[in-house]
Amino acid sequence: MEGFVLDESYILSIDEGTTSTRSIIFNHSGEKVIESQKEFRQYFPQPGWVEHDANEIWNAVLSTIANVFIESGIKPAQIKGIGITNQRETTIIWDKKTGLPIYHAVVWQSRQSSEIADWLREDNNEEKFHNKTGLTIDAYFSATKVRWILDQVPGAQERAENGELLFGTIDTWLVWKLTGGKVHVTDYSNASRTMMFNIHDLAWDKEILKILNIPEKMLPQIKSNSEIYGKTADYHFYGSQVPISGMAGDQQAALFGQLALDPGTIKNTYGTGAFTVMNTGQTAKMSENSLLTTIAYGINGKVNYALEGSIYVAGSAIQWLRDGMELIQSASDSEKAALNSKNIDEVYVVPAFTGLGAPYWDSSARGAVFGLTRGTTRNDFIKATLQSLAYQSRDVIDTMKSDSDIEIPKLKVDGGAAKNNYLLQFQADILNTKIIRADDLETTALGAAFLAGLSIGFWKDVDELKQLKNKGTEFEPKMSNTKRDVLYEGWKKAVNATRQFGSKTKVN
Ligand SMILES: Nc1ncnc2c1ncn2[C@@H]1O[C@H](COP(=O)(O)OP(=O)(O)O)[C@@H](O)[C@H]1O
Numbered sequence: 001m002e003g004f005v006l007d008e009s010y011i012l013s014i015d016e017g018t019t020s021t022r023s024i025i026f027n028h029s030g031e032k033v034i035e036s037q038k039e040f041r042q043y044f045p046q047p048g049w050v051e052h053d054a055n056e057i058w059n060a061v062l063s064t065i066a067n068v069f070i071e072s073g074i075k076p077a078q079i080k081g082i083g084i085t086n087q088r089e090t091t092i093i094w095d096k097k098t099g100l101p102i103y104h105a106v107v108w109q110s111r112q113s114s115e116i117a118d119w120l121r122e123d124n125n126e127e128k129f130h131n132k133t134g135l136t137i138d139a140y141f142s143a144t145k146v147r148w149i150l151d152q153v154p155g156a157q158e159r160a161e162n163g164e165l166l167f168g169t170i171d172t173w174l175v176w177k178l179t180g181g182k183v184h185v186t187d188y189s190n191a192s193r194t195m196m197f198n199i200h201d202l203a204w205d206k207e208i209l210k211i212l213n214i215p216e217k218m219l220p221q222i223k224s225n226s227e228i229y230g231k232t233a234d235y236h237f238y239g240s241q242v243p244i245s246g247m248a249g250d251q252q253a254a255l256f257g258q259l260a261l262d263p264g265t266i267k268n269t270y271g272t273g274a275f276t277v278m279n280t281g282q283t284a285k286m287s288e289n290s291l292l293t294t295i296a297y298g299i300n301g302k303v304n305y306a307l308e309g310s311i312y313v314a315g316s317a318i319q320w321l322r323d324g325m326e327l328i329q330s331a332s333d334s335e336k337a338a339l340n341s342k343n344i345d346e347v348y349v350v351p352a353f354t355g356l357g358a359p360y361w362d363s364s365a366r367g368a369v370f371g372l373t374r375g376t377t378r379n380d381f382i383k384a385t386l387q388s389l390a391y392q393s394r395d396v397i398d399t400m401k402s403d404s405d406i407e408i409p410k411l412k413v414d415g416g417a418a419k420n421n422y423l424l425q426f427q428a429d430i431l432n433t434k435i436i437r438a439d440d441l442e443t444t445a446l447g448a449a450f451l452a453g454l455s456i457g458f459w460k461d462v463d464e465l466k467q468l469k470n471k472g473t474e475f476e477p478k479m480s481n482t483k484r485d486v487l488y489e490g491w492k493k494a495v496n497a498t499r500q501f502g503s504k505t506k507v508n
């Protein structure tokens with residue numbers, strides 16, 4: 001926090017991601033003053049399952065909040081509003097009285113409820129669910145995870161029907177905890193990822209709840225993205241009752257943080273997964289090509305929709321190189337390795353570790369490597385893994401162009417893996433599109449801060465926010481058309497072969 005003169009007032013953002021939690025304090029100029037980050041444990045109880053301990057997440061949130069105050073000297077009373085942003089879809093069910101979760105948080109990546117999704121599909125529900133929720137039936141979304149927990153935990157269905165249990169995604173859980181168990185709410189953007197929310201009526205969908213036998217009384221109230229939901233319990237916030245005044249799912253918060261607020265503007269975030277989101281304005285544009293229609297944000301009585309392509313594995317493939325394959329010591333080592341690779345891009349890694357998301361939605365696919373020769377080196381393998389983030393993004397962005405009929409002359413990017421210059425240059429090359437990387441990659445947290453600050457008058461309006469944004473770093477495409485076409489063709493072949501293998505092999 002060197003170089004900052006302490007202001008009178010700030011906004012605190014809590015960014016609860018898939019692998020770590022961050023608390024960040026922003027000043028009135030939209031600058032990050034201080035940040036604290038804490039990783040938490042990933043549980044993999046069975047192949048394809050991913051779980052978190054919701055209490056460990058809560059403790060990580062509390063400790064990062066304590067750190068930013070201790071390290072900056074800023075007092076809790078100087079925080080005028082709190083913004084929350086979160087890994088979406090991840091599902092927690094807890095006891096209303098004790099506040100204790102009845103099962104681990106089932107993470108968005110987890111496939112443990114895929115049989116429930118299969119059952120829904122077999123019953124010809126696809127069109128109905130898509131029209132109501134904008135989503136493709138998949139274990140990714142919260143609805144099948146809720147059903148799974150209620151089935152697995154003895155007595156849970158009955159307790160839910162008696163009003164003893166509450167459901168929430170991470171946003172809901174954190175507001176509940178921060179307010180001392182007083183407020184049970186979610187927002188449009190998170191609700192639109194549950195597959196229980198009707199994106200046209202802006203309400204829980206009673207027909208879907210009936211099909212899944214999920215009691216409505218366990219669901220949170222749905223709110224806009226920028227309003228005061230409640231105040232922090234003073235015992236959690238060092239004696240201060242601070243308004244929680246904005247929240248959004250992390251991908252929608254990143255869109256807002258990038259100020260991609262006009263129809264047709266688009267961003268790509270490379271975190272654990274990668275998520276391309278295009279603002280489509282106040283029209284719910286329904287995809288004809290397996291993209292998701294979702295809610296970008298609802299503010300001041302108006303709702304903006306978005307098209308989204310969700311890629312399950314992006315930065316987590318780099319974590320796998322680090323922790324699983326032990327080929328690198330830190331994620332940032334991947335850049336140097338890729339630049340040192342001498343091969344001509346003939347190796348392809350398809351990181352379908354938990355199936356493939358958009359535009360394939362293939363839950364039986366599993367990861368594969370193609371094009372190995374006796375001369376393939378560690379560097380080539382790492383480079384191919386990095387390239388897979390860019391190829392997957394091209395799959396999604398090509399689909400988005402044809403769905404929206406909108407040209408995409410430039411792409412705004414952010415997220416942890418967007419630090420990697422090699423990745424972004426390759427992304428510009430393989431898309432033939434200019435890439436603009438935000439100066440501060442914490443766009444997600446900034447978006448939540450903007451939403452929190454707008455509702456309490458910390459910032460007057462969006463025009464004021466536009467004055468705060470920096471220029472960013474640009475990556476221009478340099479690859480020849482012929483090379484681009486050949487490389488992408490190879491990727492398509494690799495994906496097809498991976499999918500064929502998955503459909504023939506029964507992998508759990
Ligand atoms: N320099 C880098 N090159 C490639 N990947 C990176 C780099 N730095 C971080 N990552 C990846 O980015 C991800 C973390 O990004 P982040 O936006 O914090 O994710 P999340 O919000 O999903 O927890 C990790 O999966 C990590 O492997």
Ligand SMILES: O=P(O)(O)OC[C@H](O)CO
Nearest residue numbers: 017018087088271272273
């Ligand atoms: O944790 P992230 O940033 O990869 O985001 C996860 C997404 O919200 C899942 O839909």
